[in-house]
Amino acid sequence: MIELLFLLLPVAMAYGWFMGRNSIKQKDQTIKQDLSIKYSTGLNYLLSNQQDKAIDSLLDALKVEDDSVEAHFAMANLFRKRGELDRALKVHEHLVRLNHLPTKDKQQAVFELGKDFLSAGLYDRAETMFSKLLKSSDYGIKALTYLLQIYQSTKDWQQCISHKKQIIKLNDKRLLHTLANFYCELATMAFEQDEFITVIELLELALQLDPNSCRANWLMAKIYQNHQQCELAAKCYQDIYHQDKEFFPDVIEKMHGCYKNMDALDDFYKFIKKVYDETASTGALISYLTYVEEKHSKKKAIEFILSALKRRPTIRGFQHFVNMQINQAQEDINDDSLDLIKELIGEYLKVKHRYGCRSCGFNSQIHYWSCPSCHEWEQLKPIRGLEGE
Numbered sequence: 132m133i134e135l136l137f138l139l140l141p142v143a144m145a146y147g148w149f150m151g152r153n154s155i156k157q158k159d160q161t162i163k164q165d166l167s168i169k170y171s172t173g174l175n176y177l178l179s180n181q182q183d184k185a186i187d188s189l190l191d192a193l194k195v196e197d198d199s200v201e202a203h204f205a206m207a208n209l210f211r212k213r214g215e216l217d218r219a220l221k222v223h224e225h226l227v228r229l230n231h232l233p234t235k236d237k238q239q240a241v242f243e244l245g246k247d248f249l250s251a252g253l254y255d256r257a258e259t260m261f262s263k264l265l266k267s268s269d270y271g272i273k274a275l276t277y278l279l280q281i282y283q284s285t286k287d288w289q290q291c292i293s294h295k296k297q298i299i300k301l302n303d304k305r306l307l308h309t310l311a312n313f314y315c316e317l318a319t320m321a322f323e324q325d326e327f328i329t330v331i332e333l334l335e336l337a338l339q340l341d342p343n344s345c346r347a348n349w350l351m352a353k354i355y356q357n358h359q360q361c362e363l364a365a366k367c368y369q370d371i372y373h374q375d376k377e378f379f380p381d382v383i384e385k386m387h388g389c390y391k392n393m394d395a396l397d398d399f400y401k402f403i404k405k406v407y408d409e410t411a412s413t414g415a416l417i418s419y420l421t422y423v424e425e426k427h428s429k430k431k432a433i434e435f436i437l438s439a440l441k442r443r444p445t446i447r448g449f450q451h452f453v454n455m456q457i458n459q460a461q462e463d464i465n466d467d468s469l470d471l472i473k474e475l476i477g478e479y480l481k482v483k484h485r486y487g488c489r490s491c492g493f494n495s496q497i498h499y500w501s502c503p504s505c506h507e508w509e510q511l512k513p514i515r516g517l518e519g520e
């Protein structure tokens with residue numbers, strides 16, 4: 132009889148295992164049912180436009196299970212896009228408070244919370260959030276980018292410079308470019324006080340960080356020229372051409388003044404001819420015509436511009452051609468119709484934008500170093516084409 136009981140032992144164990152398994156399955160099912168109820172309640176609230184109740188219900192579901200974290204991020208980001216920042220904040224704050232979330236999700240929640248605060252204009256709280264992520268391999272660069280955006284909005288140039296070491300370590304081109312521009316901002320302030328040495332030191336730092344910062348060379352040329360160091364200024368103008376050919380037309384006039392002071396206009400026109408050959412810029416063409424007229428004749432200059440305009444017509448080029456015709460006519464007979472044409476072109480160009488942002492397409496009559504629309508640095512350049520350069 133006892134042997135028979137021993138024989139039944141494996142059966143009892145199998146029964147126990149089977150019942151235990153069923154019990155776990157039942158527990159899982161109960162949790163899933165619970166979740167399903169919470170989600171459907173949340174969705175019902177969403178559909179009936181009771182969004183605050185919907186959020187509470189969906190957040191409640193998240194307490195139980197974290198498989199749906201991505202869905203919660205999507206929901207919160209949607210709220211932010213719709214301008215419902217209080218709701219976005221509520222979801223992200225909840226995610227930040229969840230202890231069981233993996234580090235990556237937690238960092239994402241902190242990052243998104245920073246973006247919510249930034250959208251709400253709460254810069255100090257956004258700064259606190261982004262500062263927490265500076266050592267994160269996933270969010271370090273992104274957080275630093277937003278921090279610089281905050282410092283740019285608050286014109287807190289020094290705060291940005293306090294992150295210099297980390298920016299250099301990350302070696303991110305965009306961050307280096309932004310930091311260089313912050314040095315240029317400080318240099319501009321020193322320039323206004325005519326602190327020659329400080330300006331040069333700050334601009335040299337800017338160029339070390341971003342050797343392509345034509346803004347640094349532009350300001351450097353300006354201060355050298357103010358202090359009668361024209362050779363150094365001329366070198367800066369040449370550097371600007373090599374750094375940014377599109378921006379160069381804006382410095383042609385200043386560069387001309389610099390070479391004139393050095394009594395080296397032949398070198399200037401040689402350089403400008405090269406610029407014209409390489410870029411076909413209208414600014415360079417107009418500048419070079421003075422040389423053609425002086426060295427050869429007015430007739431030769433008119434022939435030159437006509438042939439240039441046939442190859443690449445621009446309104447500004449045509450305006451200059453009309454000017455030349457007026458000067459020519461005044462020497463022969465007085466022709467009022469040319470004056471009228473000149474006036475019309477002048478009025479037409481007045482309403483046209485001179486600068487366009489290469490980053491977002493924003494257009495403007497005046498130049499800004501930081502685009503008023505997308506806030507990118509050094510992206511506003513003379514517009515090319517028929518109505519531009």
Ligand SMILES: [Zn+2]
Binds near residue numbers: 493502503504
């Ligand atoms: Zn822009």
